[in-house]
Amino acid sequence: MNDDWRFRFSHQVNRGDVRRVDLPHTWNAQDALAGRPDYKRGIGNYTKRLYVRPEWAGKRLFLRFEGANSIADLFVDGRHVGEHRGGYGAFVFEITDRVQCGREHTIEVRVNNGEQLDVMPLVGDFNFYGGIYRDVHLLVTDSLCISPLDCASPGLFLVQQAVGECRAEVSARIELSNAAERPQPAVVRLRIADGERTVYEAEKEIVVAPHATAQQERIDFALEHPRLWNGTADPFLYRAEATLWRDGAEVDRVEQPLGLRYFTVDPERGFLLNGKHLPLHGVCRHQERAEAGNALRAEHHEEDVRLMLEMGANAVRLAHYPQSEYIYDLMDRCGMIVWAEIPFVGPGGYADKGFVDLQSFRDNGRQQLRELIRQHYNHPSICFWGLFNELKEAGDNPVEYVGELNALAHEEDPTRPTAAASNQGGALNFITDLIAWNRYDGWYGATPATLAEWLDATHREHPDLRIGISEYGAGASVLHQQDSLVQPVPNSWWHPENWQTEYHIRSWEIISERSYVWGSFVWNMFDFGAAHRTEGDRPGINDKGLVTHDRRVCKDAFYFYKANWNAEPMVRIAGRREVRRVRPTTTVRVFSNCHEVTLRVNGRTVGVAKPDRVCVCTFADVALRRGENIVEAEARDGRTRLTDRCSWVLE
Missing domain, CATH: 2.60.40.10 (Immunoglobulins)
Structure with a gap:
């Protein structure tokens, strides 16, 4: 349902104020990217006419939004249906009882990207673009269906109980919904396929309770001598198909990827995938770009992944929030190891705080964590659930709350470790299973050599701590060139490219020889918008990317990593x-x-x-x-x- 919406701001109340837009859409693509820190933060109204076809009589209708930043309220014919709080997760509303077959109805979505003290994130060194900036789908199902109502999850969870070279044991959990007044007998079938070849098949007779929204049925199975999902070396995927049958007819179907793998993180040896050490050559990525803001289309995600693969990256931290479902699909297919995280973000070097001790804020963080895990549970590429970035313990102290989130993440998913990105000492560094630091030695003061001193001292003092580098980088404008090597002032208007190159050479020399560093992630793969920044070659841009904001120029540091990470012969x-x-x-x-x-x-x-x-x-x-x-x-x-x-x- 991406085409032909009508848009106006809430303060625009005259008839002529409405204009047509197509989704994905953000209203901040121009003002935020022009370096205006007071870019529009408020309410935008989207309306669309929906004709409900006569053949949908007896069916159920759901609207699924993949993302709207950051609070979205849905109305049908002017009547409020529901609200979703959080700008980066998908959400679903059922509209079956609000519409009639053979009639046209008005769908209205009011989206608010204004500051809100009980919705994550509160602050961040990036733009908070407003709008319905991801796809919207109309789901039409039978009265009995595989439920889309559990935090907008696919309704099929593939839990990898035990995976090895010889055998993989998996538990498939299928969630069912029944809108009828009485119980409905049905059959659930599960098929695991290798291409077109069936490698496992089973069915189960069930009865779905009346008015059930997410009744769970379970089918356990095992595959002998499975082909493992092995990162970029062999990102092999099985296909899991769950189908729902009633009276001999298929009434619903959900397909999900199944990538079988096992991994551990060792304090001395780092990350091991399927029993073998895999150095994580990682980058960070924001889901935005020049001219489009965060309203990205499939070809934008594909271009980003092509550039990562060309450089030889095998891991990505999708910062600082859940990103498009399509990017996780691409990560599965190409074998990238993913760090996925919720938008629990501190201020970095700026004002305000990332945590306010309100019950409504705590509830919102738990909701967003559940949505992240349930919506993306089946992606084999995801190996770490990230819980926070650069929080501070002063004032309202988030330590206890991070502990609650850590427990919730393990309750939702016992198979993956939690991680966090820190930029200081303190108790926050000892809660999650893995910890990583944002280090800018040689950019924000010090020199690249201090990174080695800090890493070795931290590992020596805490030998059981699993240490990573969640961010490291330096700014660079391709317009700023000098024939002497001088460390620049970070917040100045001069960001010479050759210092970024030197910074990355020295930093990688240090990181690459320390196997106990479980992963390192360059900040950032691409330049990105940050309207409050006044530095580099123009305001409003964080230019620490290895590639320019428009993706047209790969900086020298990109080719340095390509020489180190991509085995294809090259010279530059x-x-x-x-x-x-x-x-x-x-x-x-x-x-x-x-x-x-x-x-x-x-x-x-x-x-x-x-x-x-x-x-x-x-x-x-x-x-x-x-x-x-x-x-x-x-x-x-x-x-x-x-x-x-x-x-x-x-x-």
Whole structure:
């Protein structure tokens, strides 16, 4: 139901104020991304005409919203149906009793992205875009159906009880809903498929109670010698099909991915997938981009994933909130390890707090955690449930509440560990199963070398703590180039790209040699909007991305990680955008994962070098002539010859 909605703000009450929009839609794509910290935070009204077909007589109708930020109230023909509080989870309302077959009805959704002290998140170093910014679906079912009413979950949960190389034991929980006044006999069938081949099939006769919303039925099964979901090496998925039958006819069907895997996190050896150590080469990702804000379409998600895979990332922290269902599907298919989290976000270096000790705030956090887990439970890519980011213990102290959330996460899902992202010491660091820190050594003060000192000291003092790096990064504008290496002032208008490159080289040297770091996640894969920021090459942008906000330019640091993380042979000259030079000699860096690199300037060979441990070839004291200089790097991988070239001008 994405097409042809009518939109107006709540303060626009004249007939001519209404305009057509198609979903996904946000009203902040222009003002927030223009760097206006007072971008519109208020109520937007969406209306649409819905014709209820005569053939739907006796059916049930549900409206499913994948996301509306952040409070949404649904009306049918002006009558209030329900409210959902939280901008990043899906929600479902049944409208069966509010509509009539053969008639047209008015659907109205009032969405509010204004500040609210009892809805997560309260603060954040990102934009709170308003609108119905994800897909809306009309679900039409029989009176007896697989329930969509349990926190907008699929109604089918695949619980991996025990998984190994020889055998996988799974419990399938199917939730059923019956709108009838009397019990209804039915049959539930479960099929597990490998492509078109059935590897398991079973059925169960049941009776669904009257007015049941989520009656649970269970079918346990085992697969011998299963093919495991093995990350990017082999992201194999079975398909689970749950069907509901009555009087010999199929009345409902739900399909979900089944990726069988087992994993652990060890304080010394880090992350192990299916019994083997897997270094997590991770990035963080916000669900937004230039011009569109957070109203992303399928092709936007696909482009983001292609860039992650090209760089060689095998893990992603989807920060700081549940993201589109489609992105989790893509993660399953490509084998990325996912850290999924609720929007329990602290202020970072800014004002206000991320926790207010209100009962309604606590209830909202529990609701959003349940929604995250139940809606995305079956995704094998998700390995960690994130509970908070950069909270502070001063004032209203969230320690007790985080403990409650931790217990709730384990109650909802005993199979996955909890995680959190911290930026300080204190009791908050010892609640979740895993802990990670947001570290910016060499950007917000200090130097990259202090990261090594801090990691080793923390591991030495807390040897049983499972330590990760949830964020690390430095800002960079591709418009800011310099031929000297100087650490910039973070909140200044000068963010040279070469310092970001240096920062990541030094940081990765430290992280990559410490196996006890269970995962590290670059902040950020892409530049993103933060209307309150005044730095870099323009206001309103956090430019710590490895790729620009519009996805058109991959920065030098992107290619540094590609050389280290992607096994495909490559060669790339760093500093290529520093076209105009003032120094007659320079140091040239080339990123390559090949055996040897030859550097030529103006056709003359100036050096041959082998990449170091982090795939960097350094050529010092390279002379440039006045005017244009053609710089070329050549690497060989077997019989394959790889080249990269650029042009620099010495003034």
